[in-house]
Amino acid sequence: MAKRVHAAIGDNWISCLVCDGDTFRRREVKLNSTGMELFNLAWANESATGLICWSCGYVHLFTGGALRVYRAR
């Protein structure tokens, strides 16, 4: 069973862009999968942190390491 998490960047708590929910499932996402090569991006071999909205399933993607994830109650 996936854990619910809250997430923040600095002092800004992240809420879902679609439904404004504040709990997510976390999933690491590889950015070098087929299709991303089309963009020819320098960070194409990195992984990103995906936050999947617990309520509606919208996937938010973050790179760069600034994201902090906290277990929700």
Ligand SMILES: [Zn+2]
């Ligand atoms: Zn949502």
